Amino acid sequence: MALSVEKTASGREYKVKDLSQADFGRLELELAEVEMPGLMACRAEFGPSQPFKGARISGSLHMTIQTAVLIETLTALGAEGETLEEYWWCTERCLDWGAGGGPDLIVDDGGDATLLIHEGVKAEEEFERSGKVPDPASTDNPEFKIVLTIIRDGLKTDARKYRKMKERLVGVSEETTTGVKRLYQMQESGTLLFPAINVNDSVTKSKFDNLYGCRHSLPDGLMRATDVMIAGKVAVVCGYGDVGKGCAAALKQAGARVIVTEIDPICALQALMEGIQILTLEDVVSDADIFVTTTGNKDIIMVDHMRKMKNNAIVCNIGHFDNEIDMNGLETYPGVKRITIKPQTDRWVFPETNTGIIVLAEGRLMNLGCATGHPSFVMSCSFTNQVIAQLELWKEKATGKYEKKVYVLPKHLDEKVAALHLGKLGARLTKLTKAQSEYISIPVEGPYKPAAYRY
């Protein structure tokens, strides 16, 4: 199967670019494949048996080279696959498999497809009960306004559409923190409509996405955006979770002196054991050259901090949302001037001092804004988790193993994802003997660690 939507039902072809229309070509796809060994190993191992034969998989994913390799992998395993752009009307379209109804499986990224179905079902039931249709004006959230509009419009054509989808759907696998959080909330409130596998918390997903991915892409973003020499500089990393650990390691190795700010004493102690000083932002705000937020929290670097920084201090965020940096405070600071040096690299000059700071990617994720995000190898880990999760859901579709709950990927499948990446890196694993296996009560084939193991 090709990536293009033309092969599927009419009415959708305007939404999803096929490969030839995408801004990358067959060659780049081939190059990416070499760097996504987990997906290629899936094709080699599972392709022959076509485990997804007959399965419709909808992927609610941003279109990138790596996504394309994922989709090609799913189809190589027998699936019919559908994917979509980043807008809500695409989400809706990708769930629509024509008269035959919806997909069997969803690969979700941010929880949008899942949300749409849940809201759709809710609206249909309300409509059936009371005749009320969703009112987009009832919400201030611009995104949710669109969701309600789509659902309202859908009700006119088929008032059972989302419920039919729900019936058919075997499950969803979700890879983002945000999407997973929403799933757990649904589980807790008892409203989750189908099984969900949380691949976000697989070791092979989280360590790569956070620790190894950011260790790679933070210096990449800094260098592309500013060409600054990192060696010799004082760099402050706010937060020492996995993202912060990756950033601190990268900066230290490039020759910066790194200082970390933390709220969590355990993470702080970990930093200290690596020779990294723990101070508050206030302690160092006027001495440091580079500031990186990695916390997942808001209000980390406020405009009052930025005012006190050295001339041309670099401020950037690789954590979660752009509210880690007080962009609003900065933009509304009286007399502040914004000078765009180049796209994604702005100098903000304060009127009192006439000195300025360099803000990357307008406070949004700097590795996406200023570099190319995670390298393919990192995405290979994430996406192999998706494939393995989809295989698991599909294999167990009739067994009742997965209820309407959120499951982390079982440890042995997390290990499987890792195993699929070892060949490319030339690794040779040791095998437990039977005697050893019995001695430590661990199966020869794994899982090798208890669920709570910290790696």
Add this chain to the structure above:
Amino acid sequence: MALSVEKTASGREYKVKDLSQADFGRLELELAEVEMPGLMACRAEFGPSQPFKGARISGSLHMTIQTAVLIETLTALGAEGETLEEYWWCTERCLDWGAGGGPDLIVDDGGDATLLIHEGVKAEEEFERSGKVPDPASTDNPEFKIVLTIIRDGLKTDARKYRKMKERLVGVSEETTTGVKRLYQMQESGTLLFPAINVNDSVTKSKFDNLYGCRHSLPDGLMRATDVMIAGKVAVVCGYGDVGKGCAAALKQAGARVIVTEIDPICALQALMEGIQILTLEDVVSDADIFVTTTGNKDIIMVDHMRKMKNNAIVCNIGHFDNEIDMNGLETYPGVKRITIKPQTDRWVFPETNTGIIVLAEGRLMNLGCATGHPSFVMSCSFTNQVIAQLELWKEKATGKYEKKVYVLPKHLDEKVAALHLGKLGARLTKLTKAQSEYISIPVEGPYKPAAYRY
């Protein structure tokens, strides 16, 4: 309270050395205190309120400088404390508080005190039921033979002794893998007689005991035992769990080229991300200079491996038991000659090649055998966990919060242990604002991470 037993009930003074009899003095104790900031911070924070006032705490611990600082800390918080040497009859003695019965709390290290009470209660009940006394001849295990003897002898004096102990006992905190394993087995079989807190799996215990502790003490042991230059050598680390990670880091940083063997693909992938090659022992056995086992499994380096090693290759174990290295196979190898270079450092010469390998600490833990074990700072983390666990058990003694189960130390207390070590290292933590706390749904005072967080 002083450490010496002379201050406590008669009949026990021959068992526990007081400080003046120990092979360290007041000065060394003072030096250790500076390196055990968690315990000293406990004294400062909790000493004034004397939370242990009236509590009898029995500590089943090996006598070391660090143990002495722990005991002094418990008594500084108001406890009457009792401790003991490493033999079973000491364990029994340390549980015996005279006519008043047993202790309120136990600090256990290996689960011996806990085992003795459980076996004692079982025997008393059997004796009451059937008149049968334990028969030391019924077991081949020499340690268990002693346990049965002690219990049998105890039955003659007081046939309710262990049951009275059990009645009084509020709980136990346990810090070893072995002891914790036994506790979980008791919990599963429904035979656990009192609440137990597993401090072995606290982050602040396990990371320090395994990762940071071994990163320190592996090169220390190697250098003391062999004076070998580590730089330029090829070193094989078997296993890349926390101990292996610490060992690999230490060897790499000292300038060795490190190769890791692993069964677990996730840990293998972690090693690869640090630039460490993953091979099997067979691949490298004749090329490497230094071999370190860290697995916790048996039969890792067999005599057949050792025969193929380079002349004067160094073989050592920092994992768990001495059976990681096939000492039995080595000792019984036909014609092998053992030449003791110095205590804990033997050269074993094979008859075919007349070349030899250097085995450290007879295959037992080389950081204990060839160096001085973990530094005080590492023990401070372990023991502060013990103190905090004891405080928690004692505080909740009447609330029913802890049932007859095994609990890991709650996350916020694990964080507390970390916090108590930060001052000494000059760290300054950041505090969440109320708005931030609400935004990420994390209390200002912690716990800051979910239970399964991997650090």
Add this chain to the structure above:
Amino acid sequence: MALSVEKTASGREYKVKDLSQADFGRLELELAEVEMPGLMACRAEFGPSQPFKGARISGSLHMTIQTAVLIETLTALGAEGETLEEYWWCTERCLDWGAGGGPDLIVDDGGDATLLIHEGVKAEEEFERSGKVPDPASTDNPEFKIVLTIIRDGLKTDARKYRKMKERLVGVSEETTTGVKRLYQMQESGTLLFPAINVNDSVTKSKFDNLYGCRHSLPDGLMRATDVMIAGKVAVVCGYGDVGKGCAAALKQAGARVIVTEIDPICALQALMEGIQILTLEDVVSDADIFVTTTGNKDIIMVDHMRKMKNNAIVCNIGHFDNEIDMNGLETYPGVKRITIKPQTDRWVFPETNTGIIVLAEGRLMNLGCATGHPSFVMSCSFTNQVIAQLELWKEKATGKYEKKVYVLPKHLDEKVAALHLGKLGARLTKLTKAQSEYISIPVEGPYKPAAYRY
């Protein structure tokens, strides 16, 4: 003074872009200034006394942001400054200060200005002696053909022009390996016409240009060109001089397993002491993922090596000339196909295997071709050496201290360059006491090390 040539004598304004015409603006210049603290410190320290007052300085330099900061610095110290583009006719123009003759000092970069004057003087003398004019047809070297043309044309206007230049010229400072080599050849043959200071071999020049500069720009170039994840890869660095040391350090720190090839046993031993394996290219050619040449020699990676590499192995050069990689052999390999992935990133596919390798920057310096070369801080070190050398030549112009020879910058001036960079990095130096100074026979103000000190 502005940078533009319009402000100076007529006839040259078409050659040198002024700042507003350059492809960088005033803002980027200001940003670069912050990263060139040595030059800014020169302005602060020497600006007030205007040491170059009345001096004409010709700079034979490529126009970059960093060059602009250098020129502005020279003029801030009182110089009239002239600079030029990269072509020979510019070189000639930049030496022509109109009726008043030539410059007092030359800042040379590659030795072109120096060569032109030497060839000019030689031709004028030959012409005076024999009436013979230079014949551009007498040489095959296309560059030298232009030089002879320019000189021949010049002879028609003023047959003493270059000799007048020589008379006026106080000296030249030169910063490239190539230019310095030529200077030493002139010195040896007794033809050097004026004093020259070799700033290429200053510690503050060579370590930054080679070690620290490449440690920064190798991963920068790799990431921009290929987006490849460096962690987990096997990287071969050919050569372990300063450039190789920087590259190996960068790759290792990014998580690659690095293997070095070397001809020099001392450098090989240094690599081994850092845990880096020393093998030949043949040993690893089919196992590695990334190949980097750093040798300054030719024929390092031949087409026969490239044929044996893994699919999509990356091959690049950060050494000297593009002949480190056998580009000629590659281009003429029968049936080879070149596919340009993007500018400076080509995939070359071999017909036998239909697999390909990725060659960066067509074998030329990949940090220039695929990234932005050295960061400003590195150039600040080079250029501060130039300024300090120019100050020294100018100060000693009448004392005879410098004869018609090549001099390395005196140690205390090399130290001065370093000192001028410390403030920006927040460093605080210790001062020798008089007693200490006497004890080790080192002046309080330096130089602190003997000439042969290796750092």
Add this chain to the structure above:
Amino acid sequence: MALSVEKTASGREYKVKDLSQADFGRLELELAEVEMPGLMACRAEFGPSQPFKGARISGSLHMTIQTAVLIETLTALGAEGETLEEYWWCTERCLDWGAGGGPDLIVDDGGDATLLIHEGVKAEEEFERSGKVPDPASTDNPEFKIVLTIIRDGLKTDARKYRKMKERLVGVSEETTTGVKRLYQMQESGTLLFPAINVNDSVTKSKFDNLYGCRHSLPDGLMRATDVMIAGKVAVVCGYGDVGKGCAAALKQAGARVIVTEIDPICALQALMEGIQILTLEDVVSDADIFVTTTGNKDIIMVDHMRKMKNNAIVCNIGHFDNEIDMNGLETYPGVKRITIKPQTDRWVFPETNTGIIVLAEGRLMNLGCATGHPSFVMSCSFTNQVIAQLELWKEKATGKYEKKVYVLPKHLDEKVAALHLGKLGARLTKLTKAQSEYISIPVEGPYKPAAYRY
């Protein structure tokens, strides 16, 4: 030849222990040999041709295991060898080869043998001229008093003894900074009596002795003396020459936060490029946990600094003499108390604060005092330089190549020393092709670098 003196002329056997009397045995010697691959490679390469056949070599060396391997190596190459203990009367004895006069070659370590001959010759000439004999009372220096006594006594037996020695002597090789300094002073004053090769400044000597040696032995000494956890501590390294670089690297890698003090701006800049902060001792004296002097200068850490340190701060010296630390100021500080924790580890308590600092090895070299000095591999580099220098002197004895001057070991021999160590570390060197050799004007067999190359 064995090591023992009994095999040589009478009258000396009481001075030099033979191997069986030494405090190490044949086994330890064999173990050391494996770690001294340069010396073993010398035996393999040069042994068969017996280049020292007929040569008498006197070694003025401390008796250690490594020295024994050196002596055995010299004799394995055909030399008659003589060695000695560390006292002056031994020096005299070791130069005395009985009726046949003195040695052909001297391996010197500290310049004592060289000094004795020079002073002896001077005294003999003075005696011949004026009949005056040296007067030990004429000097306050206790060491020199002994030298004069020995010479005076010698005059009575043979008034031409030292001149006969001088006649026979082909040359000396010297490996210490102190000895080399004295040689250059003699050369400058024109009093040097025979050729001398300075092996102290070979790359393979100086980098190993200083950088790699101290990187190994600083943490070794710290751990043996104090068992302190290095991770998390703040460590101040005074000086960032080769010794300081090694110490800073070791401490950083062990997890300390390192701060360096420097007088030399170039070395300071190097530290900054590794992310190490440069401050003055005053800036950090009350914050740091560990202080190490590496300067080779005096008065680095004064008693006034020590008074301000934290309780139990560790102070040690690995630089040159014990006057880097103001031991005199400490010892005479009013009311100070010294408490010996164990040999070489003292706590000094100040009366005002009743807090104390831990001083290692009484301020002398802590790696010698608290650990076992450099590992054999480091000494192998030093001693292979000695052997190669001796071979060179002996080979050229009749050619006049070496005049009465001080020579550094020629670069190609320095490279030879490195090459002899590569095999043991499994390295495989690349060979220049003839075309490459011509292209860069470097002989296929080396030397590969110019004399001033900095490595």
